[in-house]
Amino acid sequence: MNPLYIPVILGSVRRGRQSPRVARFLAERLRRTGRVETEILDLAEYDFPIMEERLHQRDDPPPGLREFASRLARADGIVIVAPEYNNGYPGVLKNALDYFHPEYKRKPVGIATVSSGAFGGLNCLAQLRLVMFNLGAAPIPAAFPVPRVQDNFDEEGNPREPMFEKWAEDFLNELLWFTEAFTARKRPDR
Ligand SMILES: Cc1cc2nc3c(=O)[nH]c(=O)nc-3n(C[C@H](O)[C@H](O)[C@H](O)COP(=O)(O)O)c2cc1C
Numbered sequence: 001m002n003p004l005y006i007p008v009i010l011g012s013v014r015r016g017r018q019s020p021r022v023a024r025f026l027a028e029r030l031r032r033t034g035r036v037e038t039e040i041l042d043l044a045e046y047d048f049p050i051m052e053e054r055l056h057q058r059d060d061p062p063p064g065l066r067e068f069a070s071r072l073a074r075a076d077g078i079v080i081v082a083p084e085y086n087n088g089y090p091g092v093l094k095n096a097l098d099y100f101h102p103e104y105k106r107k108p109v110g111i112a113t114v115s116s117g118a119f120g121g122l123n124c125l126a127q128l129r130l131v132m133f134n135l136g137a138a139p140i141p142a143a144f145p146v147p148r149v150q151d152n153f154d155e156e157g158n159p160r161e162p163m164f165e166k167w168a169e170d171f172l173n174e175l176l177w178f179t180e181a182f183t184a185r186k187r188p189d190r
Contacts (some may be wrong), residue, residue, distance in 0.1 A: 024157025120145025
């Protein structure tokens with residue numbers, strides 16, 4: 001059976017950012033399932049300009065946009081790693097999300113939020129779920145909120161507390177359940 005393709009969108013471009021630790025961790029745990037092809041789609045590398053119009057409405061897309069779109073379109077499911085800024089998600093992430101629409105349709109989306117504080121970015125999580133609904137995606141009920149990221153993960157993406165392994169396993173199992181279910185409906189011959 002073909003592996004599922006579940007890319008991880010890294011929604012932080014801040015200098016000295018911590019969110020890559022969580023993106024690396026989740027991408028590695030997805031790989032370890034043996035059922036998933038994944039990669040990190042790093043918005044810092046794409047560096048999209050401010051959105052003037054959505055991709056499907058323009059014939060002069062900025063560099064990298066079509067390539068990013070083809071990865072989203074191919075995705076069976078998506079993980080988003082978003083840091084919490086002022087109770088919301090970063091503008092750079094909203095900018096990137098707004099470029100696309102059909103690419104997200106009926107895609108299960110697992111949201112991981114990152115914070116240096118105690119609550120793991122729960123306000124960011126709630127807001128991002130609303131955004132994903134409007135894009136036609138299916139944000140899953142499970143989430144992966146990471147509090148005190150600077151203490152709880154090292155730079156390579158290794159958790160310093162064993163509980164994150166169990167939480168990630170539960171989160172990713174849920175995402176895989178929804179992704180398998182949606183994919184079976186869309187690609188029964190997979
Ligand atoms: C502009 C800004 C606003 C922030 N607002 C919040 C907040 O509302 N709640 C919170 O828990 N942490 C907040 N933080 C702390 C971030 O969660 C923390 O810096 C975390 O590391 C962000 O991920 P990043 O390192 O990938 O940028 C804020 C940080 C920045 C830079």
